[in-house]
Amino acid sequence: MTSSNFSRPGAVDLSALKAQAPAPGQGGGSAGGGYVVDVTVQTFEDVMRKSLQHPVLVELWSPRANAEAFSADLAALAAEGQGRWLLARANVDEQPQIAQALQVQGVPTLAAVIGGQMIPLAQGPTPRAQLVELIEQVMQAAVANGIVGRAEPVAAAPTEGEGEAEAAPDPRFAAADEALERGDFAAAREEFDKLVKANPNDTEAIAGAAQAGLLARAATLDPADITQRLTDDPSDLAANLDAADLDFARGDAEAAFNRLLDVIRARRDEERETARVRLLELFTTLGNADPRVIKARRALTSALF
Numbered sequence: 001m002t003s004s005n006f007s008r009p010g011a012v013d014l015s016a017l018k019a020q021a022p023a024p025g026q027g028g029g030s031a032g033g034g035y036v037v038d039v040t041v042q043t044f045e046d047v048m049r050k051s052l053q054h055p056v057l058v059e060l061w062s063p064r065a066n067a068e069a070f071s072a073d074l075a076a077l078a079a080e081g082q083g084r085w086l087l088a089r090a091n092v093d094e095q096p097q098i099a100q101a102l103q104v105q106g107v108p109t110l111a112a113v114i115g116g117q118m119i120p121l122a123q124g125p126t127p128r129a130q131l132v133e134l135i136e137q138v139m140q141a142a143v144a145n146g147i148v149g150r151a152e153p154v155a156a157a158p159t160e161g162e163g164e165a166e167a168a169p170d171p172r173f174a175a176a177d178e179a180l181e182r183g184d185f186a187a188a189r190e191e192f193d194k195l196v197k198a199n200p201n202d203t204e205a206i207a208g209a210a211q212a213g214l215l216a217r218a219a220t221l222d223p224a225d226i227t228q229r230l231t232d233d234p235s236d237l238a239a240n241l242d243a244a245d246l247d248f249a250r251g252d253a254e255a256a257f258n259r260l261l262d263v264i265r266a267r268r269d270e271e272r273e274t275a276r277v278r279l280l281e282l283f284t285t286l287g288n289a290d291p292r293v294i295k296a297r298r299a300l301t302s303a304l305f
Contacts, residue, residue: 035078036087037154041097047088051113052181053149053215055085055142057135058118060102060109062093067108070125074110077131083150084139084251112138114147115183139250140223148218148249149180149211176208185216210284217242218249237263237271241278248282256282257296264303276300 039047039058050056059074061067071089078087092099092107102111102118110122110131121134142148176191192209195202221242229239240263248256260282263275279300283293 034075034153035081035083035085035151036075036089039088039090039098040095044088044090044098047086048113048116048118049181050086050151051116051147052183054083054147054151055138056113057085057087057121057138058102058111058113059087059089060092060099060104060107060111061089062091062107064093065107065125067125070108073128073131077128077135081135081251083153085135085142086151086154110134112141114138114142143218143221143223143246143249148215170204172205173208176212180212180215185212185219188212189216207284207287210281213281214245214248214285217245221246221249235266237274241275244278244282248285253282253286253290253292254296257292257299261296261299261303264300276304 037047048056057074057078059071061071074087078085090098092104098104099107102109106123108123108125109120110126111118111120113119121138122130126134172195173191176188176195179185179188179191189209189212192205192212195205196209199205223246226239226242226246229236230243233239240259244256244259247253247259257279260275260279264272264279267275279296283297286293288294
């Protein structure tokens with residue numbers, strides 16, 4: 001699989017499902033929380049739209065297929081991914097329109113969606129080791145296409161009587177969210193920066209600016225070029241910054257942090273400050289409560305003092 005697979009003509013047109021959407025009330029919810037969500041024709045398009053920000057893997061299944069181990073492996077890998085991708089599951093017996101629209105020939109079927117383009121990955125029960133390889137290929141293709149956001153955890157479906165009305169989107173972020181959806185990450189960064197300028201203590205806007213900045217930078221990254229630049233000059237600051245972004249976008253936050261920490265330890269000039277600022281921005285993108293951030297913050301303190 002190469003990144004070109006995800007932008008080639010002839011990919012499945014997901015919008016075809018919109019016209020078939022049933023009346024409200026038939027939508028699916030979370031498959032138990034985490035990074036797995038059940039989808040129906042009603043909810044499919046909204047879930048697929050998330051592929052503009054992060055990869056979505058689609059599992060088309062049926063209880064007739066006797067592929068419980070396959071489903072369990074995918075759910076476990078989604079949990080291990082911690083938001084690198086979202087698993088969307090559709091029961092083709094209950095949602096035949098989805099199976100028809102996606103031209104499913106058999107179940108289980110696994111596909112990836114990146115930037116709204118769906119590409120088949122596997123049909124039939126697939127060993128876990130092979131799934132790991134396929135998912136890594138998907139992540140590499142996503143990076144090459146500038147899709148490097150992280151999925152938000154899906155809340156578990158409420159029991160009867162516990163559900164509350166879904167919170168409306170925060171109007172402050174409307175312009176930034178619109179820019180993200182159309183893939184204009186630089187414009188999204190500008191919109192978040194406006195909010196931060198108006199309120200320097202707006203932690204959500206600060207995080208949004210950091211995430212949009214990473215998306216904008218990652219969209220231009222060339223892994224082969226970065227490798228060559230580091231081979232030519234391991235001390236090249238710009239190459240190390242790009243390599244850290246690439247590590248982070250691929251889900252290896254610790255590698256990104258350690259790379260920047262090594263630069264900070266080795267420099268005593270404005271290049272050190274540049275690396276420190278980039279490191280703090282990646283901290284913000286991941287979240288200050290993350291154990292990897294806490295560990296790296298301690299290392300940063302030691303490196304600086």
